[in-house]
Every structure is written in C-alpha cells, then in structure tokens.
Amino acid sequence: MSVLEVKNLTHCYGGNTPFINDAVSDVSFTVESGEIIGIIGHTGSGKSTLVSHLNGLLKPTDGTVLIEEKDIWENPKEIRKIRSKVGLVFQYPEYQLFEETVFDDIAFGPKNMGLSGDELKKRVTEICEIIGIKPEYLEKSPFDLSGGEKRRVAIAGVMAMRPQIIVFDEPIAGLDPKGRQDIMKIISEYRKATGATVIIISHSMEDMAMFTDKLLVMSRGKLVIFDKTENVFKNGKELQKIGLNVPIVTRVFYKLKEMGIDVPLDVFTVEKAVEVLKNAKAGDRNA
Amino acid sequence: MDNIIELKNVSYEYSNADEEDIAYTAVSNLSLNIERGSFTVILGHNGSGKSTLAKMLNGLYKPTKGDVLVDGINTKTEETEIEVKRKVGMVFQNPDNQLISSIVEEDVAFGPENLGLDPKEIRKRVDESLKAVGMYEFKNSTPHHLSGGQKQRIAIAGMIALRPDCLILDEPTAMLDPKGRAEIVDTVMKLNKEKGITVVLITHYMEEAENADRVIVMNDGVIIADGTPKEIFKNVEMLKDVGLDVPQTTELLYALNKNGMAVPTNVLSVEETAQVIANYLEEK
Numbered sequence: 001m002s003v004l005e006v007k008n009l010t011h012c013y014g015g016n017t018p019f020i021n022d023a024v025s026d027v028s029f030t031v032e033s034g035e036i037i038g039i040i041g042h043t044g045s046g047k048s049t050l051v052s053h054l055n056g057l058l059k060p061t062d063g064t065v066l067i068e069e070k071d072i073w074e075n076p077k078e079i080r081k082i083r084s085k086v087g088l089v090f091q092y093p094e095y096q097l098f099e100e101t102v103f104d105d106i107a108f109g110p111k112n113m114g115l116s117g118d119e120l121k122k123r124v125t126e127i128c129e130i131i132g133i134k135p136e137y138l139e140k141s142p143f144d145l146s147g148g149e150k151r152r153v154a155i156a157g158v159m160a161m162r163p164q165i166i167v168f169d170e171p172i173a174g175l176d177p178k179g180r181q182d183i184m185k186i187i188s189e190y191r192k193a194t195g196a197t198v199i200i201i202s203h204s205m206e207d208m209a210m211f212t213d214k215l216l217v218m219s220r221g222k223l224v225i226f227d228k229t230e231n232v233f234k235n236g237k238e239l240q241k242i243g244l245n246v247p248i249v250t251r252v253f254y255k256l257k258e259m260g261i262d263v264p265l266d267v268f269t270v271e272k273a274v275e276v277l278k279n280a281k282a283g284d285r286n287a
Numbered sequence: 288m289d290n291i292i293e294l295k296n297v298s299y300e301y302s303n304a305d306e307e308d309i310a311y312t313a314v315s316n317l318s319l320n321i322e323r324g325s326f327t328v329i330l331g332h333n334g335s336g337k338s339t340l341a342k343m344l345n346g347l348y349k350p351t352k353g354d355v356l357v358d359g360i361n362t363k364t365e366e367t368e369i370e371v372k373r374k375v376g377m378v379f380q381n382p383d384n385q386l387i388s389s390i391v392e393e394d395v396a397f398g399p400e401n402l403g404l405d406p407k408e409i410r411k412r413v414d415e416s417l418k419a420v421g422m423y424e425f426k427n428s429t430p431h432h433l434s435g436g437q438k439q440r441i442a443i444a445g446m447i448a449l450r451p452d453c454l455i456l457d458e459p460t461a462m463l464d465p466k467g468r469a470e471i472v473d474t475v476m477k478l479n480k481e482k483g484i485t486v487v488l489i490t491h492y493m494e495e496a497e498n499a500d501r502v503i504v505m506n507d508g509v510i511i512a513d514g515t516p517k518e519i520f521k522n523v524e525m526l527k528d529v530g531l532d533v534p535q536t537t538e539l540l541y542a543l544n545k546n547g548m549a550v551p552t553n554v555l556s557v558e559e560t561a562q563v564i565a566n567y568l569e570e571k
Contacts, residue, residue, distance in 0.1 A: 042464045043435040147333050174380070174461045176332040176491045178530030203464045206535055243466035248494065248535035248557065255561035261568060270535065274542045280568055281548065 002069065003197050004031040004054065004086075004165060009063035011049050023049040025221040026063070031197060033164075038208040038229065039201045041218030042243035047201045048091075050218065051167045054199070055086035067165070084113050087163030091170045093154035094147065102145075102153050103138040109161040127160045130193045131186040148179040152186060159190050166190065167199040172207065180204070184211055206247045209233060209268035217244070233268050249273050291453050291485050292321040292344055292375070297353035298508075299339050313339040315508035316353070321487060323452070326479045328496040328516075329489045331505035332530035337489050340505065341457045344487065345375035358452065373402075376446035378456045382438035383431075391433075391441055392417065392426040398449045416444040419482065420474050436467025440474055447478065453485035454478065460492060468492065493520070494534040497555045504529065517553050536560040543567075 011024040024046040031037055041047045052058040053065050056072050056079040065072050072082045087109075090096065099105040103124055110123045128135065133156060137145075142153050151171075158166065168187065172180040184207060191198050202208055208215060208229065215232040217225040219242040225232055232239070236246040236254055246254070246268070253267045253276075263280060267273045299314040313336045321327060321344075331337040342348040343355050346362035355362045357371045379385060388394035392413050399409045417423040420440040430438055439459055446454060456475065460468040472495050479486045488495065496502050502519040504512040506529045512519055520526070520537045527533075533541075540552045540560060550567045554560055 042466060174458070174491075176530055177493070177532035178332055203468075205465065243464060245465045249539050251557045252536065252539065252560050252564065255557055256565060259561060259565050261565055270539050270542050273539055274546050274548075277543060277548065277564065277568070278546060 001033060002030045003033040003067070005066040005069070006030075006050075006053070007064045007066065009050070009053060009065065010061050011046075011053065011058060012061040013049075015061070022221050024053075027218075027223045028063075029216060029223060029226050031165075031199070033197055034191075034195050035214060036191065036198045036200070036212045038212035038215045039199065039218065040203070040205070040208060040215060040244055045218040045242075046221040047218050048169055051088065051169060051199065051201065054165065054167055055088050056082045057088065084109075084161050085164050087158040087161055087166040089155055089158050089166065089168045089171060091173060092151075093158075093171075094150035097142040097150060097154055100141060101138065102133070102140050102142050105142050105153060106133075106138075106157045106160050109157050113161060123160050123162070127156050131156055131159065131189055148175060148182060151175070151179075151183065155183070155186065162194065163196065165197045165199065167201075169201045170203070171200065172202060172204060180207065187211070205233075205245055206249075209247045209250075217242070219243075230266050230268065234266050236265070289323045290320040291323040291358055292319075293356040294319045294343070294350075295354045295356070297343065297350040297355060299336075299343060299348060300351045313508055314343070314350075317509060318353075319503070319510065321453070321485060323485055324479075324483050325500045326476070326486045326498070327488070327501045327503060328499040329487065329503045329505060330491075330493070330496060330519075330526075330531055335505040335529075336508040337505050338457055339508075341377070341455050341487065341489055344453075344455050345377055346371045347377065373449055374451055375453045375455060376449060376451035378439070378442050378446055378454065378459050380458045380461045382435060382442050382462075385442040385445070386430045386438060389429055391422065391428050391430055394430060394441060395426075395444045395448050398445055402449070412448045412450070413444075416448040419447060419478060420444045421470075434467060435463045436470040439463065439467065439471055443471075443474060443478075447482075447484070451484065453487065455487045455489075457489045458491065459488070460490060460495065468495070472498075493532050494536075496520075497534060504531070516555055520555065521552065 007028050009024055009027045010022060012020060012022050014020050027050060039047050053060055067082060067085055097105050106124045107120055110120055115123060142150060171183050187198060212229050215229045216223060217232060233246045233250055239245060249270055250268050253263050253265055256263045257265060264276060267276055295318055297314060297317050301311045301313060329337050343350055346368055349363050357374050360367045360371055362371050386394050387397060395413045395416055396409050399412050417426055420443050422440050422444060430441055460471050475486055476498060478484045496516050499516055502516050503510055520533045523533050523541050534555060536555055536557060540550055543550050550563050554563055
C-alpha cells in the first residue's frame with residue numbers, strides 16, 4: 001500500500017506580486033511503506049519546499065498530498081494530527097533545542113501529542129535506546145553537548161513521536177565524516193526498529209548510494225527523475241547537466257570506460273567496485 | 288623561506304564567563320608557519336580546534352598564550368589590527384550571513400569603500416574581483432536570487448577586493464550542492480595559482496584536499512599530521528581514528544589491496560585512480 005502519494009503538487013511563492021515564482025511545479029510520486037527515499041537536487045531546486053508539504057507545514061497552491069490514501073487537507077482543522085504521522089527534521093535541527101534538560105527536549109513532541117507520566121517516560125527512554133543516547137545524558141542541559149550530540153538529541157525529539165514517515169532535510173550538513181556516519185546510522189537504526197518510511201534530502205551522492213532504495217531528482221522545481229538509486233546513478237551525464245554528480249567511485253568507472261576498458265557503470269559503492277574489479281581480473285586470466 | 292603567517296607556541300583557552308578558571312582549551316601550544324603563496328588545507332573533526340585556529344590567523348581571536356605574526360606583525364598589537372585584517376581575509380560557512388547589500392557589485396564595493404579609496408579605484412577593484420571569481424556578468428543581480436555557490440563566490444570577491452595576501456576559508460562549501468562545491472574549490476585554486484594569494488582552506492570534504500600543497504590534520508587542539516595530500520591520505524587508519532575519512536578514491540585503492548589486488552595507493556584524483564586500475568587490469 002502506498003503510504004504517501006503526492007499528486008500534481010505545485011507551490012507558488014509570492015502570488016499576486018511581481019516576484020511570483022513556482023518553487024515546486026506539478027510534482028507527482030508515490031512512496032511505498034518502509035522505503036528509503038533520497039531527494040537530490042541543486043540548491044534552490046525546490047527540495048525543502050517539497051518536503052514542507054508532506055506534513056502540512058505548507059499548503060499546496062495546487063495538487064494534493066495523500067497520507068495512507070487520505071488527503072491531508074481534507075479537514076484543515078485536523079492538520080496537526082498529520083504532524084505526528086509525518087515527522088520533519090529540519091536543517092541544523094540543533095538550533096531548535098530549547099528545554100532545560102535533554103529529557104524535556106525529547107519529550108516535547110510526544111507531550112504535545114497528549115502523552116504524560118510513565119507513558120511519556122517510556123517513549124523517551126525507548127527512543128534513546130534505539131539510537132544510543134545514554135541515560136546519564138537525559139538530565140544534562142542540551143546546550144552543554146557537542147554539535148553532533150545536540151543534533152542527535154534534536155532528531156530523537158522528532159523520532160519520539162514515532163512518525164510512520166520521517167523526513168530529514170540535509171541531516172548531515174556541516175558535520176565531520178564521523179558525525180555524518182553516526183547520523184546515518186541512527187536513521188538506519190530507527191528504521192530497523194520501527195519499519196518507518198524514511199525520506200532524506202542530501203548533497204552527498206556517496207551516502208545516497210549507500211543508504212537509499214530510490215532517488216527523487218529535482219531540478220528548477222520539477223521532478224526530473226524518480227527511480228531506483230542504481231538506475232539514477234547510471235544516468236551520470238543527465239545528473240551532471242543539472243549540477244549534480246555520481247559518487248566518486250562511479251566517476252572512476254566512467255573514466256575506465258572512457259579509456260576503453262570494459263567495465264560496468266552501475267558501480268556506486270566501494271564494496272561493489274572491489275567485487276567487479278576482482279571478477280574483471282579473474283575473467284582476464286580465464287580468457 | 289618566506290612565511291606570511293607564523294604561530295609561535297599558541298594556545299587558546301575559553302574561560303567560563305562568571306569564573307576565572309579555564310573551561311576548555313581549544314588550541315594547545317601549537318606552532319605553525321604558513322608559507323607565502325601556498326595552498327594549505329586543514330582537516331579535523333568538529334571540536335578539534337580548527338575554527339579557533341582559523342580565527343587566530345587574522346586576529347579575530349587573540350591567542351591566550353603565545354604569538355601570531357602576520358607578515359611579521361603581532362596580531363596582539365592594537366595599532367596594527369586593521370592592517371592585519373587587510374592582509375588576511377576570512378570567508379565563513381554561510382554565504383547568507385556575509386552579504387549585506389541588495390546588489391552584487393555594491394556588496395563587493397563595501398570593503399574598498401570602507402578603506403576610503405578613490406571611486407575609480409573602487410570600480411576597478413570591484414570589476415577585477417568579480418572577474419576573478421567568474422561572477423562579473425552578475426554584477427547587477429540581487430544576491431538572494433543567486434545559488435549558494437554563486438553567493439559564496441560573491442563573498443570571496445568582497446574579500447579579494449581588499450587585496451589580501453592571504454585568504455582563510457572556514458568550511459566555505461559545507462552548505463553547498465556538488466556543483467557549488469566544485470565552483471568554490473576551482474575559484475580558490477585559481478586565485479592561489481594565478482594571483483598568488485595564500486590560501487588556508489578548512490573543510491570536511493576530504494576530496495577538496497586533493498590538490499593542496501599541504502594538508503594539516505588537527506585533533507584535540509594540536510596538529511597530529513602535516514604533509515602533502517598523498518603523504519596524509521596514506522594513513523587511512525589514523526584518519527579514521529580521529530573521526531576523519533579519506534577520499535573515496537583512496538578508500539577504493541585500499542579496499543582493492545585488502546582483497547589481494549596489488550594496485551599502487553599513492554594517487555588521489557579520479558583520473559589517476561582509473562589509470563592505476565587500468566594498468567593493473569592489463570597486467571597479465
């Protein structure tokens with residue numbers, strides 16, 4: 001069953017002014033439950049505007065967003081209920097921490113959903129176990145944590161609402177390589193534990209190759225490709241035309257092909273590259 | 288050797304606002320020379336002290352111990368503070384925080400205007416700077432209509448309009464898409480090679496260090512490695528230990544070796560990597 005369907009979504013900023021501009025234009029796609037979807041696109045391509053529609057933060061100028069086959073704007077008064085179904089983690093979410101303790105900050109979302117007492121406590125401790133926030137952290141002030149830790153707490157706050165769909169807008173921007181791996185790991189852990197559908201916006205093609213099932217490619221407000229990740233990275237030339245690229249390891253294979261060596265081009269991870277080259281060498285010997 | 292910047296036993300300690308004691312030592316007894324005209328990349332995990340170090344290079348932060356000399360001038364001397372900032376310009380992570388005008392050329396002119404230069408000279412410098420970063424045709428545009436990479440290039444143009452000897456860039460590509468990142472790296476490389484501007488680039492993207500003259504790795508406020516990119520990225524294990532990584536090309540060559548395929552590991556670029564793999568496949 002499709003958990004999310006976006007139909008002919010258009011969003012126009014600055015309507016009735018000379019600066020009228022379609023940030024998202026006629027975008028349609030369907031996401032199945034449990035999939036990991038990556039969204040890539042140049043800056044200003046409409047990625048953030050698009051995902052802000054998924055939990056009703058923005059209302060489409062035109063088109064519909066269906067969660068579990070129900071139009072989220074059918075009853076505008078109920079829109080807040082959608083926010084516990086679809087969690088949205090913004091860019092630099094650590095700037096949104098505000099409570100006195102880590103516990104209170106993580107509990108803020110579930111509390112607003114109406115949870116209290118033991119139930120609330122359980123929600124918070126459960127999510128901390130899943131993504132590895134140590135119990136002794138819960139009484140600390142979030143402002144005493146390092147940048148990477150703060151981001152982890154901020155993400156836990158959204159996850160504690162147990163959304164069925166969780167959307168991350170550039171979750172690894174500004175982090176060092178270790179920090180990036182840690183965040184990608186907690187996203188995988190959450191998905192493993194809850195079976196949630198995950199949507200990630202990122203500029204890191206290498207991470208996208210490793211973590212996503214499908215990629216949605218945006219350019220100038222339009223959806224230009226929506227396909228399995230491997231199929232998208234096969235279109236290297238297409239991606240480069242719109243300011244994106246394929247993973248570095250894939251570029252090495254493009255170069256090899258250019259040099260007249262018979263290698264496949266659907267190599268997006270180091271593991272796959274090793275396997276392919278091993279076979280290529282063995283094939284040589286057998287020939 | 289001609290050094291533009293010299294750091295002598297420099298420490299930087301953050302103290303608690305209400306107490307006298309030291310809360311945290313960000314940079315610890317560090318000595319370093321930056322050679323005039325060189326291209327240096329500084330790597331290190333978040334909290335390793337690289338940004339604190341960068342802010343000491345143009346006197347934005349004064350060391351709590353030791354001295355920083357810019358072209359022989361101590362950054363602690365108040366009378367020469369402006370001279371130091373004119374010699375060493377800084378570019379930060381978020382381009383939106385660095386642009387102040389609603390028209391590109393006015394933004395670039397802001398620095399030279401504040402130097403009180405002759406209008407003709409300002410015009411000349413603005414045009415030159417915009418050309419140097421490849422943004423001349425956008426001189427009458429509005430910055431917020433430009434892409435992240437373009438805005439960051441405007442910020443760089445604003446700096447070079449002041450004719451600095453040295454540019455410090457603190458994660459200038461962190462918020463950019465792949466194309467924007469490539470634009471910035473190419474621009475900075477060009478300024479270094481063609482205009483002879485000394486560059487210190489701080490980044491979390493290992494592949495941006497590929498063409499540097501020198502790579503410095505920081506951890507816990509000290510330098511733990513210093514060498515050419517090829518020398519540094521040889522130490523795959525060491526880099527991973529301090530929360531860093533290697534370019535994916537290096538990772539591939541190491542993985543091949545681990546799996547019994549003896550390819551050389553002393554190359555970094557995509558082209559060189561493809562070449563050594565091609566050579567290996569052709570060996571009988």
